[in-house]
Amino acid sequence: MKNIILGCPFDNGIRSMLRFDRGITGAATGSTAVVQQFARQYAVKYPKTKIKILPLVKYNLAVSAQNINNPTFRKKQKAATVLAHDKITAAIEKWCQKKYIPIGVGGDHSVSYPLCRGVCRAHPYKKFGVIYFDAHFDMRPLDPDDAVGGVISSGNPFRRLIEDERLAICGKNVVAVGIHNSKSDIYKKLEDYAFSQKVTVIFDEEVKRGQIKQIAEKALAVAGQGTDLIYFSVDIDGIDGRYAPGVSAPAENGITDKQLYDLIKIIASDHRVIAFDVAETSARELSWLELTENGKKQETGQEKIKKLIKTAKVAAGAIDCFLNSKIQTNNRKNNFFRGVM
Secondary structure: OEEEEEEEOOOHHHHOOHHHOOOEEOHHHHHHHHHHHHHHHOHHHOOOOOEEEEEOOOOOOOOOOOOOOOHHHHHHHHHHHHHHHHHHHHHHHHHHHOOEEEEEEEOOHHHHHHHHHHHHHHOOOOOEEEEEEOOOOOOOOOEOOOOOOOEOOOOOHHHHHHHOOOOOEEEEEEEEEEEOOOOOHHHHHHHHHHHHOOOEEEEHHHHHOOOHHHHHHHHHHHHHOOOOEEEEEEEHHHEEOOOOOOOOOOEOOOEOHHHHHHHHHHHHOOOOEEEEEEEOOOOOOEEHHHHHOOOOOOOOHHHHHHHHHHHHHHHHHHHHHHHHHHHHHHHHOHHHHHHHO
16 A cells, blocks of 8 residues: 545635634645645655655635625635535545555645545445544534535534435544533534534543543544444644644644654554544634734734744644554555455
């Protein structure tokens, strides 16, 4: 099995949420930064026959305070999102069929839906489990919008995966690791939804206590129960803001980068884990606050660049951890992969 990195410089999933006073754009730039950082810092370690790095698609319509509430603009925005997601799915399906293990690099977390969808389509007779690391559930419903019939956003990829009847993904085989408990109304609604779908939730406090091996083994056991293959996703915003400040919503008192790396190493070493993505590194380019306060900036350009680079290094390290574990596992499990491909 070979490995391929597919950059997804896309953040319409966040841009679509600006109308609802949520989100900070810049994840498209973040994707490019992570891929470049990985190439500089790690790519020389891997034989050229084992890894390729490719860009994918970028569909980000210009956002301004004047057009964010315009129905025509929102229709164009959703159409661009659907088109980009379809292209991502087609690309990932093609590379899986060529016996590559794909690593998707977002971009906002909305890309996990088309990436996972493509992997599932490449293995049409296999049942999938999903493990994802995130501070947030990312199981929002498609936010109501009469103009577009529901907003596809970075906040709903895993709900979309569970509710897509064309995919063999059940909530009982989905594991959310690193969720940060909150007292907000929307958190309670999403928690209720997750539990109604029998999703296994492992909170960030459990991860911070350091029982990484037990948590990883539990996640693999749940995602792998009655399934054939596992999709693994990492949202970098689950890392404490001291280590990963270049995200839309930096975490306070989150887990460390080392704890994430240890988690990735164990999960990736399982031969059933067939794909990986890392999302939400962001240049923090434009927020709703900046749109509505006459361009007032919360951070200087230099501050944003420093935060982006620091976070890109953490995300590149996550890719390196996954690849190292997966290459070692593939060398041991070639017979398995010949069976499932």
